[in-house]
Amino acid sequence: MYFKIIGTMYYIVLFFTLYLHHITKITRMKIDKTNAQMRKGVLELCVLSVISDQEVYTSDILLSLKEAQLLVVEGTVYPLLTRLKNDGVLKYKWEESSSGPPRKYYSLTDQGKEKLKSLTITWKQLTDSVKQLLKPKKS
Numbered sequence: 001m002y003f004k005i006i007g008t009m010y011y012i013v014l015f016f017t018l019y020l021h022h023i024t025k026i027t028r029m030k031i032d033k034t035n036a037q038m039r040k041g042v043l044e045l046c047v048l049s050v051i052s053d054q055e056v057y058t059s060d061i062l063l064s065l066k067e068a069q070l071l072v073v074e075g076t077v078y079p080l081l082t083r084l085k086n087d088g089v090l091k092y093k094w095e096e097s098s099s100g101p102p103r104k105y106y107s108l109t110d111q112g113k114e115k116l117k118s119l120t121i122t123w124k125q126l127t128d129s130v131k132q133l134l135k136p137k138k139s
Contacts, residue, residue: 039070045123046070047080048108048116051090055105081106089115 043065050056050064058077065072084090089112094102108116 039072040076042123043070043072043076043080044084045116045119047077047084048089048112048119051106051108052113052116055093055107057103057105061106084112088112 046065046068047061050061056064058074058081061081062072062074062077065077081090085092085106088109090106091109092104092106095105097103
């Protein structure tokens with residue numbers, strides 16, 4: 001009888017351990033997905049900001065984003081650059097490279113400069129609002 005109870009308790013503990021691990025894993029995956037969506041939401045602003053100072057090559061954009069700890073991959077940036085170019089926000093020019101094929105260098109159009117200003121204003125308003133809401137509540 002004693003061993004039956006111990007055996008049953010073992011399976012109950014095992015079940016709850018596995019269940020809690022599963023719930024923790026799902027929660028972590030949801031948080032990771034939310035974090036990724038937040039980063040994607042500001043990616044356009046960040047890319048425009050990187051390009052605003054000078055003509056830049058895609059690898060320069062990726063490097064700047066990685067240095068800022070906005071983990072992105074080329075597969076995310078290239079479609080964004082294409083969309084921004086098609087929207088008239090970016091322009092590019094090809095330059096010969098001594099170390100390989102020609103490179104495409106991006107710069108902002110006048111419309112792109114205006115879009116960057118507008119997104120920057122919106123970002124500042126949004127971050128101010130979020131900071132206000134994240135302040136510790138006084139009891």
